[in-house]
Amino acid sequence: MNKHLNELIELSKIDQAIDSYNPQLEAADKKVAKVQKKIDTAQAELDELTSAIADNEEKVKSFEEQLTLLNEQLASNVKKAKEITTEKEMKALSLEEDIAKEKMTFANEEIERLQAINETKTALLDEANEKVDALSADLNKIMEEVSAEKAEIEKSKGELFVKREELSRNIEQKVLSFYEKIRAWAGNTAVVPVKKQACYGCYMKLNDKTYSEVIKGDEIVNCPHCGRILYIEKVTEEA
Template identity: 80%
Template sequence: MNKHLKELIELSKIDKAIDSYTPQLEAANKKVAKVEKKINAAQEELDTLNASIVENDAKVKTFEEQLTMLNEQLASNAKKSKDITTEKEMKALSLEEDIAKEKMTFANEEIERLQKINETTALLVEEAKAKVEALAAEAEAVNEVVSVEKAEIEKNKGELFVEREKLSRDLEQKVLAFYEKIRIWAGNTAVVPVKKQACYGCYMKLNDKTYSEVIKAEEICNCPHCGRILYIESVTEEA
């Protein structure tokens, strides 16, 4: 077999091995992303609950301020009642008092309602906090496992890159450039075997002349249909 063809086959195998780690890295990252998504959702739920409590507390404060004003109004009306001389003034003052008392009743009911809601929400906040803490612990454990996995992958990839660098230096640069040019569009199928007289890149059948040249392997042969570099895995079997 042609020396350069042997080198290209080996280089192609190394490139495939390097790229085979990409799905593993993606899978590891997905594990982390999955638990992070859960944490974000739980934290968002917790933030929403806390925001609800703050909002209700603000409403309670507003109603309490309103009660203070209404109490002051009733006290003022009580003083005014001593100076009333006509029935018309008495009715007007009485109407003001009735409206004020209705507002006070409504305010007290709203304060009670909002405080009850906040009591229930506070319990939900504790549950949400516990959930966030549990997920944070899960994330830490997942990160530890994934870090080990990724470190091992990077170590293996590093060893392959060293091997690839050495092989690339030994290759004739024109041959390497030719391979890299095909690899731009063909990826890890730049160098493919021929089986049953067909290119295993595009799966098109080769004519007898090309097939004969591939079997001889005296030169680097390209598929006439797709341009990939061809080789026979087992010359004896194919022959």
């Protein structure tokens, strides 16, 4: 068989082998991204609970301050009551006291309500914290696995790159650039076998003349339909 063709078949097989690691690398990245997404969701829940609890605490504090003021107001009303001389003044003071007491009741109810809510939310917060911790531990484990997996892949790829480098150094520049030109659009199917008299890149049938040229293998033959480089797989290779 043509020397150049043999070289290109080998080169294309190395290129295919190099790229064959891509799905594995993508899958590895996806594994990490999947857990990271879960962590982000759990963390968002946690943040939401934290901020809701803080908001409620802030509200409780403001109701408590209100209660302090209302208590002071009631105390001062008791003093005022002693100095009252008219019924009108007394009515006004009593009305003021009623309003203050109503406000106090409301404030106490609100404090109770908000504290009950926060109790529930705090329990949920504990759960959310545990979830984030567990997921983070998962992530660490997966990242360790993935980085080991990736290191292994990069090592294998590195070896293939070395092989490719050695091989392409020996290929005539003209032949090499011819291959690269096809590879630019055909990717890893720049050099394809012919099976059942059809190009295995575009799956179109070859005419008898082209087919016999491919079988002879004296020249580099391009598929007349798509332009890929064609070859016949040796029977020994297939077996």
